[in-house]
Amino acid sequence: MSETCQGCQGQRVTAHTTVAVELDDQGNQVSKTREYTAPCGTCHGNGTVD
Ligand SMILES: [Zn+2]
Secondary structure, eight states: OOEEOTTTTTOSEEEEEEEEEEEOTTSOEEEEEEEEEEEOTTTTTSSEEO
């Protein structure tokens, strides 16, 4: 019996964040956080779990 995935609430994708280190105008390292959506890791994009 399949149930709605609690990890993504059945949306199949979840928000992820990643931190990238970039250089500013002065050549200093700054970390920037980026958000993106990717297939849910809990249900592997199915939206449901057994
Ligand atoms: Zn899921």
